[in-house]
Amino acid sequence: MGENLTLPVPETLYATYAVALGAPIADPGRLAHDEIAARTRPPLRDLALGMLDSPMVTLDQRPADEFPPLPADLLAAYGASPADLTALDTATHILAVRAAYRPGHPPAHEWAARAIAGAVAAARTAPVIDVFTPQILAHDQLTRSLPGPDGTVRLTDWMLLPHTSGPHGFWFTTRGLARFGLPELRTENVPPALVVPWGRLLNGLARRVLDLWHERLPAGEQPLVVDLPETVSVGLQDIAAAQGTDEPMRREVTVRLRLDAPDDPVLTVLPADDGPDRLESLCAALFGAQDGRR
Incomplete structure (x- = not known):
C-alpha cells in the first residue's frame, strides 16, 4: 500500500x-x-x-x-x-x-x-x-x-450524491468534485441500511479531500501534479462543514482512497482496514450504533 x-x-x-x-x-x-x-x-x-x-x-x-x-x-x-x-x-x-x-x-x-x-x-x-x-x-x-463575504460555501450546494442499486448493494458516485479539478469519489456495494449514513460520510469526505487539494494548490502556483494521502480521516466536523453548519464533536474514522479508471479517473473509497462488515463498523464508529444503520 x-x-x-x-x-x-x-x-x-x-x-x-x-x-x-x-x-x-x-x-x-x-x-x-x-x-x-x-x-x-x-x-x-x-x-x-x-x-x-x-x-x-x-x-x-x-x-x-x-x-x-x-x-x-x-x-x-x-x-x-x-x-x-x-x-x-x-x-x-x-x-x-x-x-x-x-x-x-x-x-x-x-x-x-x-x-x-x-x-x-x-x-x-x-x-x-x-x-x-x-x-x-x-x-x-x-x-x-454563492459564497458569503467570508468566501465560504456549502459543498452540498455544489455537489450531488446519486446512488444506484446493484446486485450486491448500492453504488455511490459524487457529482461535483470535478468542478474543482478532482476525480469524483465512488463506493461500491453499500448495504441498503447504510445508504443514509454512508452518504453523509461521503459528503464529509468530499469536503476533506477538497480542502487537502486546495492546500496543495497555493495561490499563484500551479504544479503539474498533486500528491494526496492514500488514507484520509473524515469526521463529524467535515460532514457539518460540507453542509455549512458547525459540529463541536471531533469523532473521526479513517478510509482509504484508490485511484481507478485512468481514462476517466475516480477515487474509490474503501475501509482503511480489510475485513467483513467494515462499512457497518465505520458508520457505527462515526455516528453511533443506531444512527450508523439509518
Missing part, C-alpha cells in the same frame, strides 16, 4: 450555466453588469465584474434550437419540476454563461459563472441550468449556494 496518490492538475477548469429565455436580451453583457452590481455583495461582486470584463467569461446568446438539447430525464431525476421543464421546452433563446479559471481557491470560474447566470435569470424570471450536473437551480437555491 502506497502512502500517496499522485493526481494530475488540469491546466484550466470550465463552468457553464444556461439561462432559458422567453425572448432575447438586447445586450446580455450590459444586463449582466447592471444586475451583478445591483444584486451581488462584495467580494463576489468584484470578482464577477472583473471576470466579465476579461476573456475568462463569455456570454453566448442564440436561438434555443441552435444549442444541443438538455437531457430532460436527468433534469427531472435531479429535481426539476414539470413547470421547470415546460419553461425550458418553451424557451426561445438560451444564454450560455461560460467561465474559465485555473484550479485552486477560490474556484472563480464556478462562482462567477453561477452568479452571473443567476443575476440575469432573476432579472428575466428565467430558469438557470447548471450544465455540469445537469440540474435546474431555483433562484433561492442558487443564491444560497
Whole structure:
C-alpha cells in the first residue's frame, strides 16, 4: 500500500450555466453588469465584474434550437419540476454563461459563472441550468449556494450524491468534485441500511479531500501534479462543514482512497482496514450504533 496518490492538475477548469429565455436580451453583457452590481455583495461582486470584463467569461446568446438539447430525464431525476421543464421546452433563446479559471481557491470560474447566470435569470424570471450536473437551480437555491463575504460555501450546494442499486448493494458516485479539478469519489456495494449514513460520510469526505487539494494548490502556483494521502480521516466536523453548519464533536474514522479508471479517473473509497462488515463498523464508529444503520 502506497502512502500517496499522485493526481494530475488540469491546466484550466470550465463552468457553464444556461439561462432559458422567453425572448432575447438586447445586450446580455450590459444586463449582466447592471444586475451583478445591483444584486451581488462584495467580494463576489468584484470578482464577477472583473471576470466579465476579461476573456475568462463569455456570454453566448442564440436561438434555443441552435444549442444541443438538455437531457430532460436527468433534469427531472435531479429535481426539476414539470413547470421547470415546460419553461425550458418553451424557451426561445438560451444564454450560455461560460467561465474559465485555473484550479485552486477560490474556484472563480464556478462562482462567477453561477452568479452571473443567476443575476440575469432573476432579472428575466428565467430558469438557470447548471450544465455540469445537469440540474435546474431555483433562484433561492442558487443564491444560497454563492459564497458569503467570508468566501465560504456549502459543498452540498455544489455537489450531488446519486446512488444506484446493484446486485450486491448500492453504488455511490459524487457529482461535483470535478468542478474543482478532482476525480469524483465512488463506493461500491453499500448495504441498503447504510445508504443514509454512508452518504453523509461521503459528503464529509468530499469536503476533506477538497480542502487537502486546495492546500496543495497555493495561490499563484500551479504544479503539474498533486500528491494526496492514500488514507484520509473524515469526521463529524467535515460532514457539518460540507453542509455549512458547525459540529463541536471531533469523532473521526479513517478510509482509504484508490485511484481507478485512468481514462476517466475516480477515487474509490474503501475501509482503511480489510475485513467483513467494515462499512457497518465505520458508520457505527462515526455516528453511533443506531444512527450508523439509518
